[in-house]
Amino acid sequence: MIFISAGHYPSRPGAGHNNFYEHDEAVLWSRDIFDALFNLADTDEPIAFEVPTGVLKDKVSYINHRAVANSIAVEIHFNAAVDAAGNNIGRGCESLYFPGSETGKEVATRLNDALAVDFAPNRGVKEGWYRMDKRRGADFFLEKTSCPAVILEPEFIQHREKIQLHRQATCERLAEALIKARDELT
Numbered sequence: 001m002i003f004i005s006a007g008h009y010p011s012r013p014g015a016g017h018n019n020f021y022e023h024d025e026a027v028l029w030s031r032d033i034f035d036a037l038f039n040l041a042d043t044d045e046p047i048a049f050e051v052p053t054g055v056l057k058d059k060v061s062y063i064n065h066r067a068v069a070n071s072i073a074v075e076i077h078f079n080a081a082v083d084a085a086g087n088n089i090g091r092g093c094e095s096l097y098f099p100g101s102e103t104g105k106e107v108a109t110r111l112n113d114a115l116a117v118d119f120a121p122n123r124g125v126k127e128g129w130y131r132m133d134k135r136r137g138a139d140f141f142l143e144k145t146s147c148p149a150v151i152l153e154p155e156f157i158q159h160r161e162k163i164q165l166h167r168q169a170t171c172e173r174l175a176e177a178l179i180k181a182r183d184e185l186t
Contacts, residue, residue, distance in 0.1 A: 001070075002037060002178050003063045005051035005141075006030040007077035007151070015080030015157040017088055022157055025164075026076040027053070029154070029171055033074075036175030047179075051075075056140055064146045070185040071147035072107055072178060078157045088158035093119035096128030096151040098142040107181045108150045114173040118166035119155045148185070 006026035008014035014022030030050055037048040049066060051059050051073075063073050081090040095112035097104030108125045116122035126132075128139040128151055142149050154170065155163050 001046075001066060001068055001072075002048040002182055003051050003067070003071065003073040003147075004030045004033050004037075004048060005059050005063075005073065005075040006053060007075050009053050009055060015078055017080075017158040017160065020157065020160045022078045022080075023053075025078060025157075025167075029076045029167060032168060032171035033076075033174050033178070036172045037178065040175055040179055047182075060141060060144045063149075064144075067145075067147040070182055072182055072185070073141075073145045073147055073149040074111065074174075074178065075141050075149070075151050077151055077153050078155060078163065079153045080157050088156065090156040091119075091159060092121040092123045093155060094123035094153045095125050096139065096142065096153070097125065098149060099127035099129065099134075099138050101148065103148045103185070104142070104150060106184075107148050110177045110181045111150055111152060111174060114177040115152060115154050115170060117173060118170055119162070123153075 006023060008023035034048055034050045041047045051062050079090060083089050093115035095108040097108040112125050128142040130136040130139050
C-alpha cells in the first residue's frame with residue numbers, strides 16, 4: 001500500500017505566504033498523486049490510500065492500522081524560511097527520511113529525484129530530525145509510522161506560481177516513482 005498524507009491540517013495550516021498555505025496546497029498534491037497512482041494501477045485492488053486530514057497522531061494511526069509488508073507512507077509539506085529582516089527566502093526541493101533507515105533513504109532518494117526535475121536546486125535527501133535538530137529526536141511522522149516513511153518538501157511556500165505550475169507533472173512523476181519504490185520493497 002501507498003499512503004499519501006497532506007501535511008498539517010485546516011486549523012494549523014503550516015507555512016504560508018500571501019494567503020497561500022502549505023496544508024491547502026498539500027491537499028491538492030495528495031489528491032493528484034492519489035489520482036495518478038489510480039491511473040497507473042495494473043490491478044483492480046486499491047494500491048493507495050489518501051490519509052484523512054487530521055492531527056499527526058491520527059494520521060500515523062490510520063497508516064499503521066492499514067500498512068502491509070511493502071507499504072510506503074509519504075507526507076507532503078512545503079518549506080519556509082525567513083531572513084533576519086523577515087523576508088521569505090529559500091528555494092528548491094528536499095526529502096526527509098527516518099534517521100538511519102536505509103530503506104527510507106532509498107525511497108526518499110527516488111522521490112526526491114522526481115521532485116528535482118522541476119524544483120531546483122536539489123537540496124538533497126536528509127535524515128528527518130524534529131525541526132532538523134538531532135537533540136530533539138526524529139520527526140514524529142517518520143519515527144512512528146510502521147512502514148518506510150518520507151516527508152517531501154517540493155519547494156518553499158513563497159514560490160506559489162512555480163508550485164502550482166509544476167504540480168500535475170510532478171505528482172505524476174511521484175506516482176511512478178512510488179510504484180517503483182513499492183515494487184522494490186516486495
